[in-house]
Amino acid sequence: MKRHLKEVMRRSVIVAPHRPSLIPASKATLSLAVPLILVASAGRLDWAMYAAFGAFCAVFGRFDAYAPRFWQQLSAGIVQLLAMLLGTYFSLIDAPFLVRALVLAVIGFGANYVSHAARWMPPGPIFAVFAGGACLSLPATADNFTGVLLAGGGTMVFSMLLMLGLSLRKANLRHTLGSGFTWVPSARAMPESLQSSPAWSATATGTGPASARSLRSPASMPMRAWPAGCSAALAPALAWRWPP
Template sequence: MTGAARRVGVALLAVGPRRGDHRVAVRAAVSVAVPLLTVWALGRLDLGIYASFGAFASLYGRHDAYPDRIRMQLAAGAAVGAAMLVGTALSVLQAPDAVCVLVVAATAAVGTLVSWVSRWHPPGALFLVFAAGATATLPADVDTFAGVLLVGGGSVLFAVAITLGIALSRGGLHRGPVRRRERVGATGAEMALTAGAGTLLAGMLALLLLGSHWYWAMVGAVAALGGAHVTARLVRGTQRLLGTLAGVLVAAGLLAVQLPPLATIGVAVLLQAGAELYVGRNYGIAMVFVTPLALLMVQLAAPVDPALLLRDRVIDTVIGVAVGTVVAMVSSAIRRRVMGGHPDPRLG
């Protein structure tokens, strides 16, 4: 086994140390539980997926000071909300799937650039791609925009309110140094171009081969393009693939049981907590929780044959990870040639 292969193997299995992950997990669980229970009580579980996307705001800035974390969650939450509106507009307009893929790829590029400049953590446009792609494939009419704004926007504000409440209780809102923003520069532009190209290729290939749930391939490509260097990208892509395969088995069992809506919400909340316990420690383990969570939310919003759902998730993930990995390696090779063998270590 070569040194590079050994490093990849070790990184695949490594589980990082705990850094207060249980607190993040509880916040994330509450952030998604309350909005989901609200739409359930109103008899509008079809809007649950928008509540779930809005709750993504709670995942940003977990290790930042409270003022920076709140600003980051507001900005990222607004970006996720905008992505949902873009996807909903595509659905209302009944845009061809190829146009949807193109627009979601543009969302990936713009989101990656904004994330880079704003120094978001987690970095990248994965949540934006997921939100835009999923909502583009859901049935929608003009009235759906109100649901996106009220449910999705309300979920974002609730997540931020939790962070604000914790900050106030701990006296953590004192002013500190302003968080430095990155310049766009060649690095940011290259990252945005790579994300846009990778998601576009993955989405088009999935559309040609499957025709449904193509956005999962785009999400897989974004994930595989994350990382500070090629080895990190190989590890992340492989972890996403292996974790997804294991997660699909979990999802198959849950979908076979045909849980009632309230039980589905309870399971989703537990899965969200589990994902946050491990996402910063081993991405592959986190995907074992993320995969059934995503499938349950999609199934709540637009029920389809579970076998089709599971099949598409596996194949689209393989497509996305494969395309993202190839694009990452080609991008790295071009960058090394242009920069004389000294790529920017910040790239991810």
């Protein structure tokens, strides 16, 4: 029994080689902190969620060279922005619960496929599903689209410019922009994306009448906003600890 427990512990706990995680975590924190300060200064803290989701692109490709990192972050940022726009639109038209679940499944499928093709690191659609699910579950007006484009899109652009500015120390800007682009969908990209999209939708929205009522109930707004808060809090931590 003791031998078995030792074997389980040996296989369960693995200490990876040291990686320089402090600098990537600092970059991700800066990419989020500056837009949040601007949003707070403008008195639009209701846009902080969009800024947090836009800053998620900063955690991609942190151990790669600047050229592939740029294309990873650009594709991830565009996917984040599209997920927020889709979620905001279907919230604005007050789409039925099943339609919202289907939209979230489409977001999960698309983000997972792009993740395979663009070789995201960290891989997977979790950030896009967080963004789309939060926007789908919160009441929206036309003003929310302005928040998505200004706060979300602006944060994404700021993160990209920050990365390009830092790349000038070690690489030529033309080389950074002109190389490193990867779009090679693997053979399992399509089937895995099709299989995982319903699971992401069910995980993020729940299933059944109780979940449908909760998405429509104004009293549940604090609970429906938890993905945004958790995501904003986890952004620097994910850049710090996520294994390459």
